[in-house]
Amino acid sequence: MSRVIYLDNAETTKIDPEVLKVVDKYSSEVYGLPSATEYGEALGMQIRKDIEQAKETIAKAINAEPEEIVFTSDEVENDNLAVKGVCFANPKKMHIITSKIERKSLLDIFRSLEAIGCFKTTYLDVDKEGFVSPEDVEKAITDKTVLVALHHVNHEIGTIQDIERIGETCKRRNVIFYVDATQSFLKVPVNVKKMGIDILSISADKIHGPKGVAALCVRNGLKLQRLFEGGESKDIVRPGYTNTPGVMGFAKAVKIYNKKANERMKKMRDYLIDELLKINDTHLNGPDGDKRVCNNVNITFKYVEGEALLLYLSLKGIVATTGSACFSSTLKPSHVIMALGSRHEDAHGSLRLTLSKFNTGNEMKETVKSIREVVGRLREISPLG
Template identity: 35%
Template sequence: MSLPATPIYMDYAATTPVDPRVAQEMARYLGLDGTFANPASRSHMLGWLAEQAVEGARRQVADLIHADPREIVWTSGATEADNLALIGFMRANRARGRHLITSCIEHKAILDTAASLEQEGFEVTLLSPDRNGRITPEQLSRALRPDTILVSLMAVNNETGSRNDIDALGRVAHEHGAAFHVDAAQAAGKIPLNVETQPIDLLSLSAHKVYGPKGIGALYVRRGTQVAPLIHGGGHERGMRSGTLPTHQIVGMGTAFALARAEREQDNRHIATLRTRLVAKLEGLPGLHFSIEEGYGVANILSVGFDDVDGQALLMEMRSLATASGSACNSADVAPSYVLKALGIPSSRALATLRLSLGRFSSEQDVDGAADIITTTLTRLRSIKSPA
């Protein structure tokens, strides 16, 4: 089988291409003939226009999650938003307690930040998920202590697509008096989010997971929630995050979130149809295992593992398919994924697990081509391992 000129892209969970409509809007805020001025420059019209664009985008991001625009704080991405949520909240509220609860399958932006907080003298409890990657309200309730002030649990796992019941988890946290942070990088634009009705105090968002540009994100901070800044200088974003705002990136995120709000149901139907087609083409393969059971995750992420095949060889032989083994952030690590290990998946299978993620621009041809590549590669590698 000859390699296609361009690999089939099935790594939307790592990043999405910028929607052409987003790129077109961003271009209006870059050059001399556009609205390029510093949005903090309030002494002239160009600065006012840039500020107007920033505030318009702030409302677009807020609208997707049903927030007040004044509760949106711009960051450089979800990683910074996670850091600001955890470190900023724990430092600002340490007089009330020093205990943080999260889970052992969170993104490294949470786990590494939690480890950093331990170096400052805070205490961290890591919850273990069930077989389908979920943290239960009962688990959380048992882990809460009198000095617990923050619970941080992701809405959708970036490796398996498993979904937490954030409404139930948030209620347990609030009943105890703890604040609730949700990493929603993989959730925005895929599942409904409504901070007006959901018990969420802090919510991390990313643009490049929703067909927007890289390098821009946001943290929702419920009014009245105290967060200490990590970056100082200028007092931007109501003192929570200083730095000159990148108007073009912010406009890109706002446009992307507006499109996600308008087209979420359409995107989900398209992706669900493609997922069904992909599953049907793969499920007959010998030695195939889905990392979580159907119905426990989002449609756009499919995690599948294979027995009797070397994981590194599998990836190396599939150069015509752009996908990931576990999390893209750990793609240089040959150790089994810590997420898959936490689900009880054997190391040999975890190393031979593919994360196939679909998106707005995926097609039936992509799905059929990916299934053919996987089937052909598995057959060839197994024949080499066990010659007739």
């Protein structure tokens, strides 16, 4: 493949070469499995120790205890295990609170629970910048509420929620609090104890780790109903073989993550926002400044349709995404941008650019140039405006 400017890092990231070395080592040298080796052979003994070490590394990054870390396959599994695990373990309480702008895969879980017939979900509105109001959470809680499930950072527009205040409310009202931190982990401080988080979801592939490995942090003492069987101990929340190369790669990615990269991304983010808003009839979706995650840009170009925009950019080697209906498999506009009180065409004309530590200033310049060009061309064709 020829040169690519990859600006879809909220979707997934490129693996770091250092992480890849670890994945290779635990695939070809230390390839034993921890579960086989209670008293066993050398490979197994080593891997048991290493996995404990990996849990410690990850737990430390979120101020949790190592034994609270449960390895899984990805954020979709995390959502299922957290939400269904809580609901099925607390069958007397049937009410869940979430927001309208969560990831679609999470919202789908609530819909499927509602379809069973006994669960009810409250979908909280957000304001124009995508903030959930902590007061709204408080008001929505009833004596039937078992779970509040929210993301820390929105995947499309980068809004950072006030998790600490909501966590305090959940604690006071005795409701379990699940936080999807896949977009915020290591970019925004996450502290499960201070923020009152009961279950936290993080994923390796968003931080230059390997794909197919993620983790839930489940507060000590909290009971989750497991979703599949297998394995001897009933205490194991997630039975199954451990993805050892993935887990070790995940821990390595956490270990080498350099917070200075966040500052660099923030500069590139603000450069993109400033330059792109100089184009007429544009607006930023989501907040600006410190309440926006450091790597997210989401801008609407009026009178232009996002799929055409993306195709043109991809012919120039730039990878991004859009909230346009024409780009989605359901032909529906982004539910996130619509929930901000926007019009359909605000979603159709939206472009999301998400950065990583591998992006460069030159790439940003080139991106701005290409976007200017394509927006100009498409507007010439457009009957609007």
